[in-house]
Amino acid sequence: SATSTPKRGAFILLEGVDRCGKTTQVSLLVKHLLSLSIAAVAYRFPDRTTQVGGLINEYLQSSVQTDDRAIHLLFSANRWEAAPKLVDTLARGTNIVCDRYAYSGVAFTSAKRAEDRSSMSGGELTLDWCMSSDVGLPAPDAVIFLDLDQDEAEKRGGYGGERYEKRELQMRVRQRFAELQSIDEKQGRIPWHVVDASQSVEEVQARIAGIVSNIIERVQTDTAQLGRMWG
Ligand code: FDM
Numbered sequence: 001s002a003t004s005t006p007k008r009g010a011f012i013l014l015e016g017v018d019r020c021g022k023t024t025q026v027s028l029l030v031k032h033l034l035s036l037s038i039a040a041v042a043y044r045f046p047d048r049t050t051q052v053g054g055l056i057n058e059y060l061q062s063s064v065q066t067d068d069r070a071i072h073l074l075f076s077a078n079r080w081e082a083a084p085k086l087v088d089t090l091a092r093g094t095n096i097v098c099d100r101y102a103y104s105g106v107a108f109t110s111a112k113r114a115e116d117r118s119s120m121s122g123g124e125l126t127l128d129w130c131m132s133s134d135v136g137l138p139a140p141d142a143v144i145f146l147d148l149d150q151d152e153a154e155k156r157g158g159y160g161g162e163r164y165e166k167r168e169l170q171m172r173v174r175q176r177f178a179e180l181q182s183i184d185e186k187q188g189r190i191p192w193h194v195v196d197a198s199q200s201v202e203e204v205q206a207r208i209a210g211i212v213s214n215i216i217e218r219v220q221t222d223t224a225q226l227g228r229m230w231g
Helices: 022-035 051-061 068-080 083-091 102-111 127-132 150-155 167-187 201-221
Strands: 011-016 040-044 095-099 142-147 192-196
Touching: 011 022, 011 102, 011 201, 022 040, 022 095, 022 201, 051 068, 068 102, 083 095, 102 127, 102 167, 127 167, 142 167, 142 201, 150 167, 167 192, 192 201
Parallel strands: 011 095, 011 142, 040 095, 142 192
Antiparallel strands: none
């Protein structure tokens, strides 16, 4: 009826290691949805346009030792500051296609090794510790994980100069993503779709489009509320 509440948008998250083509696929997916007259907008984390994001940007571009826990909490704060707008966007019926989120947060911080780390921030950065600052954030309706092995990633051209663009770290990050996938699978709330990112841009795009049409359909027929992360 005319008085029924509008359907909420779906929160679709693309995650994956560096060079897997996430950013390209996020923008192709938004264009694809818009071409079907489906409201959609791209989000990306870190969002370097905010004050917190500016600090993160400086950190990523420098090699100055900074406490790893403090940095982790900045990345998390950068999501929390965006959360109200994200929730509002979904409530208005616009779908969100997001480039990285809390999974990247946990995967990167927890992949740092004690010997690379400085100062007060000794001890393990456990998965649990890393997850805790993101508990309660709006949860994606699904994670689309673009999977690419390290050798394939490196064939796509050298890394840039940012501090995380190093082979050993990237390999551990990939392992952490797999652990987070299995945690979500045990909880049974946030489904993961793993896409082979070694295929052509067009093939990956087609795969993602198929997955996303199912997600949007499910969210629209569901009475389910937007979930919360790792609660
Ligand atoms: N990254 C990203 C983190 O370490 N923590 C986070 O919470 C997020 C969202 O930041 F190396 C890392 C991942 C990457 C770097 O990301 C910059 P982009 O997507 O290259 O801007």
